[in-house]
Amino acid sequence: MFKFYLKPATPKLTRVSTLNHHARSLMSHFWGTLEYCAPSKMILEALRPSGFTKVRRHIQVDNFSEYRAVKGRAAAALLSSILSRVRVDNSIQLDQQLAAAKVGQEVEHVRVGPKVSLQQLSRFKVVTCPAYIGLQQAGGRSKREG
């Protein structure tokens, strides 16, 4: 029903209501792309690693989704991003792994234990998003050097 309404019906209604055949073509193209609309799971999974918190989805009429998210504190966003990419468990290897890694090293698969601090995590170049560059540099080097 939804597909029928949007694909054939809406472009024709647009053509009639606007008296413009270009409008019909535009609407056909627009609604034609609905075949490839992104699954909600993909959107939600992409929001969290990007540093957003409080990610919520609200559904209307089974077909319309509203996604809302908040940019959290930089450290929290970094942690969120890291946790989405690493395996979270109670491993005791964490400290050893972090100690062995160097500042700026890309660490994608460290095991995160319950006692890890944000300062520890921020020592490493885990996030590639440019927004985090300042945080990566500020993480531990300045404290140790100072």
Add this chain to the structure above:
Amino acid sequence: MLDLACGTGLVSGPASQIVGPQGCVVSLDAGLNTPRDAVEKGRVDRAVQGRCEQVPFADSAFEFLCKVFALRRVADMRDAFGEYHRLLKLRGTILLLEITPPSCKLS
């Protein structure tokens, strides 16, 4: 506020009324003519032509971002969301509206 993929300004217009004279709504669209059309129609105060994946604004420039029914044209969502995250101020909100594949064949 930044209205990403603003089109002809159907969202930016009401948003301008909501934020009032003290607020600022900036509309961005990749189309060659749509930003200008949106301004000429009076729906949009400030329109910028540009891609949503590489928005020409400084970090933390906006308190609110919205993207309405244009998410399906994004090639890489993580790249795009990373860019939106960069643009938002701390505790800023992003709002995305998108059509979802129906959960059952009848709908």
